[in-house]
Amino acid sequence: MKIFQREQRSLFGEILDWMLTPLLLLWPVSLALTWLVAQSIAGKPFDRALEYNVQALAQLVNVTTPRVSFNLPQPAREILRADDSDQVYYQVLGPGGDLLSGERDFPLPPEDERPFPGETHLRDDEMRGLDVRVAYTWVPVPGAPPALVQVAETREKRSVLATEIIKGVMLPQLAILPVAVLLVWMALVRGIKPLSELEERIRARKPDDLSPLDERVVPLEVAPLVSSVNDLLTRLKNSIATQKRFLADAAHQLKTPLAGLRMQADLAQREQFNTEQLKQSLAQIGRSSVRATHTVNQLLSLARAESSGKALVRQPCDLAELAIEAVQDTVPRAMDKHIDLGYDGAEAGAPGTILQGNPTLLKEMIRNLLDNAVNYTPSTEQQPGVVTARVLTEPFSGAQVLQVEDTGPGIPEAERELVFQPFYRALGTNVDGSGLGLPIVLEIARQHGAVVEVEDARPGQVPPGTRVTVRFEAAARQADAAEAAQAL
Numbered sequence: 001m002k003i004f005q006r007e008q009r010s011l012f013g014e015i016l017d018w019m020l021t022p023l024l025l026l027w028p029v030s031l032a033l034t035w036l037v038a039q040s041i042a043g044k045p046f047d048r049a050l051e052y053n054v055q056a057l058a059q060l061v062n063v064t065t066p067r068v069s070f071n072l073p074q075p076a077r078e079i080l081r082a083d084d085s086d087q088v089y090y091q092v093l094g095p096g097g098d099l100l101s102g103e104r105d106f107p108l109p110p111e112d113e114r115p116f117p118g119e120t121h122l123r124d125d126e127m128r129g130l131d132v133r134v135a136y137t138w139v140p141v142p143g144a145p146p147a148l149v150q151v152a153e154t155r156e157k158r159s160v161l162a163t164e165i166i167k168g169v170m171l172p173q174l175a176i177l178p179v180a181v182l183l184v185w186m187a188l189v190r191g192i193k194p195l196s197e198l199e200e201r202i203r204a205r206k207p208d209d210l211s212p213l214d215e216r217v218v219p220l221e222v223a224p225l226v227s228s229v230n231d232l233l234t235r236l237k238n239s240i241a242t243q244k245r246f247l248a249d250a251a252h253q254l255k256t257p258l259a260g261l262r263m264q265a266d267l268a269q270r271e272q273f274n275t276e277q278l279k280q281s282l283a284q285i286g287r288s289s290v291r292a293t294h295t296v297n298q299l300l301s302l303a304r305a306e307s308s309g310k311a312l313v314r315q316p317c318d319l320a321e322l323a324i325e326a327v328q329d330t331v332p333r334a335m336d337k338h339i340d341l342g343y344d345g346a347e348a349g350a351p352g353t354i355l356q357g358n359p360t361l362l363k364e365m366i367r368n369l370l371d372n373a374v375n376y377t378p379s380t381e382q383q384p385g386v387v388t389a390r391v392l393t394e395p396f397s398g399a400q401v402l403q404v405e406d407t408g409p410g411i412p413e414a415e416r417e418l419v420f421q422p423f424y425r426a427l428g429t430n431v432d433g434s435g436l437g438l439p440i441v442l443e444i445a446r447q448h449g450a451v452v453e454v455e456d457a458r459p460g461q462v463p464p465g466t467r468v469t470v471r472f473e474a475a476a477r478q479a480d481a482a483e484a485a486q487a488l
Contacts, residue, residue, distance in 0.1 A: 345390030
């Protein structure tokens with residue numbers, strides 16, 4: 001139950017609700033408990049007076065064998081009746097239950113209660129339609145049942161005293177309660193003030209200020225939140241820096257072919273250009289446009305791979321079938337360069353070649369590996385280069401493995417991490433490219449839980465060649481989990 005309802009959730013309101021709601025709900029409970037305690041406290045002095053009266057009357061019982069008599073003097077009778085607010089009743093019964101003195105319609109003690117002569121007992125009862133408090137005792141009679149002496153009093157004085165006690169306790173609480181609510185409000189305002197100050201500092205920041213927030217000036221409870229915000233700011237800063245660097249590199253890569261296109265177009269427009277020179281300019285324009293188109297396509301592929309993220313649509317894919325199709329698509333380019341391109345691995349549909357992934361991205365990854373190998377593998381008609389793709393299944397872990405190796409110059413060990421950075425190209429290769437092939441491969445592999453490794457294809461030989469291995473370890477674990485679930 002909430003006392004303060006709001007359309008928009010407020011931390012201040014939530015804390016205030018949870019502090020004031022129990023306070024206001026416990027106040028009636030406190031009132032009821034105080035009433036019970038007051039009744040008990042108010043009844044004790046009157047109970048002692050009743051016990052004194054019944055003991056005084058018991059001393060007036062004369063036991064003379066074989067008679068029991070009771071003689072109540074007139075002054076004592078007047079004392080019992082002398083009460084302005086309550087009525088007092090008494091009764092004295094002989095051993096046989098005969099009335100010796102007092103009220104005949106006085107209620108008797110419970111039948112199952114055993115008499116204990118000399119002990120005084122108290123009980124709540126009703127007499128003539130009024131609630132009364134009764135004190136009673138038994139007077140021993142030799143050779144006969146004990147005599148019973150009872151004194152009853154209505155409860156008016158008790159109620160008045162209990163009410164006075166309640167007033168004395170609860171009226172100060174009624175005055176203190178608004179003060180307590182005000183103090184709670186002020187304490188919450190002061191306690192939540194650091195959050196407001198943190199909000200003001202964040203609002204006062206410039207849009208390009210991504211420096212971490214100072215965790216030392218915030219409360220201990222808010223420090224984890226500030227730490228998470230700082231982590232987010234750091235990652236956002238790195239992401240923005242990466243995007244800026246990517247855009248700068250992309251602009252630089254596109255500037256070269258576009259500048260070549262413009263220069264060749266200007267040359268072709270000169271009047272002194274003959275037909276042969278015009279053909280050369282057009283051919284150069286064609287090559288520049290192909291390079292620009294390839295760079296743009298690679299940029300789009302990298303952007304598509306990076307933006308897939310959690311929205312990646314997965315389905316069962318045959319890795320061997322995708323590799324064979326990519327090899328077939330690359331054969332024309334390989335033949336133009338006199339490269340022996342082939343596939344050597346598991347057949348399509350073989351056990352262990354199925355994994356959960358996106359077939360479009362996986363095929364793009366394989367195609368980039370093959371394009372990279374074809375581009376960087378020297379080849380002539382007399383000494384053709386060799387590029388081989390294969391799909392294997394590790395016997396122990398069950399992980400699917402994709403390998404693309406070539407007989408090219410290889411990648412020095414110091415550059416094997418750098419080649420996965422966008423637009424990085426190894427020096428001395430003299431190969432026309434965008435430097436985006438391996439970054440695309442790494443991003444697609446990462447989204448499929450795979451690991452990419454680069455090593456020499458022929459260690460110790462010249463040239464050593466390059467082998468790129470993509471190991472789908474996470475896919476193997478998912479397959480094992482699926483098989484275990486089916487078994488259950």
